[in-house]
Amino acid sequence: xxxxxxxxxxxxxxxxxxxxxxxxxxxxxxxxxxxxxxxxxxxxxxxxxxxxxxxxxxxxxxxxxxxxxxxxxxxxxxxxxxxxxxxxxxxxxxxxxxxxxxxxxxxxxxxxxxxxxxxxxxxxxxxxxxxxxxxxxxxxxxxxxxxxxxxxxxxxxxxxxxxxxxxxxxxxxxxxxxxxxxxxxxxxxxxxxxxxxx
Numbered sequence: 001x002x003x004x005x006x007x008x009x010x011x012x013x014x015x016x017x018x019x020x021x022x023x024x025x026x027x028x029x030x031x032x033x034x035x036x037x038x039x040x041x042x043x044x045x046x047x048x049x050x051x052x053x054x055x056x057x058x059x060x061x062x063x064x065x066x067x068x069x070x071x072x073x074x075x076x077x078x079x080x081x082x083x084x085x086x087x088x089x090x091x092x093x094x095x096x097x098x099x100x101x102x103x104x105x106x107x108x109x110x111x112x113x114x115x116x117x118x119x120x121x122x123x124x125x126x127x128x129x130x131x132x133x134x135x136x137x138x139x140x141x142x143x144x145x146x147x148x149x150x151x152x153x154x155x156x157x158x159x160x161x162x163x164x165x166x167x168x169x170x171x172x173x174x175x176x177x178x179x180x181x182x183x184x185x186x187x188x189x190x191x192x193x194x195x196x197x198x
Contacts, residue, residue, distance in 0.1 A: 021121070022054060022108040024069065026080075026092040029058065035080075035092065037064045054111070067094065071111035078106070078113070134181040141174050 022045040026035070034041040037060055044055045056071040067078045081102055082090040093102035098118035106113040107121055135149075142149045145167075147156045155174060158167040 021119075022056070022111075024058075024078075024094065024106040024108070024113055026094055026104050029067075030092060034058050035060050035064075035067070037062045056108070056111070069113060071108065071113075074111055076113065131181070131185055134177070134184045138174070138177050138181060141170055141177060144170055 022043075029035050029041075032041065033039055034043075039058075039060045041058050042055060043058065044052050054071070056069055059068045059070075060066075061068070065080050067080055069076055069078065076097070078097070079095040081093050081095065083093070084090050091104075093104060094106055095101070096103050096106060096115040096118060098114040101115065103115040105116070107116055107119055109119045109121075138149050142156070145156045145162075146159045147153075155171055158164065
């Protein structure tokens with residue numbers, strides 16, 4: 001049992017995790033066009049059941065080096081920077097106002113957006129049991145093929161526009177992950193098996 005200053009108290013996690021708060025992910029914002037000069041975009045977050053949790057508005061400055069975020073009555077301006085990538089293009093970062101470090105993602109706790117370290121957030125995956133982490137890895141691979149895991153359907157067909165070499169690589173990873181998941185489940189059940197009665 002942790003003490004009152006630890007991240008667990010009476011067996012219950014006391015730190016928020018990243019899946020419970022909205023994220024400002026620079027890569028995602030760039031993909032949806034929110035970082036084009038002058039762009040104004042409304043974003044909403046939902047929980048696992050699809051219920052809407054909140055809405056924010058982002059406004060990219062015409063200069064392309066600052067982003068204004070409005071959440072409820074709070075408005076904050078964030079400075080952006082970029083680094084060139086090895087094979088062309090650039091990677092965008094936002095400066096966290098809490099620590100002045102460049103980050104790819106800021107997290108909104110009570111709609112105050114700061115980096116994970118400033119908010120002392122835990123990654124959700126670090127709290128998962130091995131079978132849950134295995135299911136998450138499997139779901140990510142299926143998502144790359146445009147579908148959800150379905151044991152009855154087998155390996156999904158190649159999505160249109162995907163290179164065959166990419167598809168074959170994902171299929172190989174899926175097969176490896178399925179085999180690994182069986183081993184993880186066996187190991188987990190062995191370790192958590194109930195002791196036989198007296």
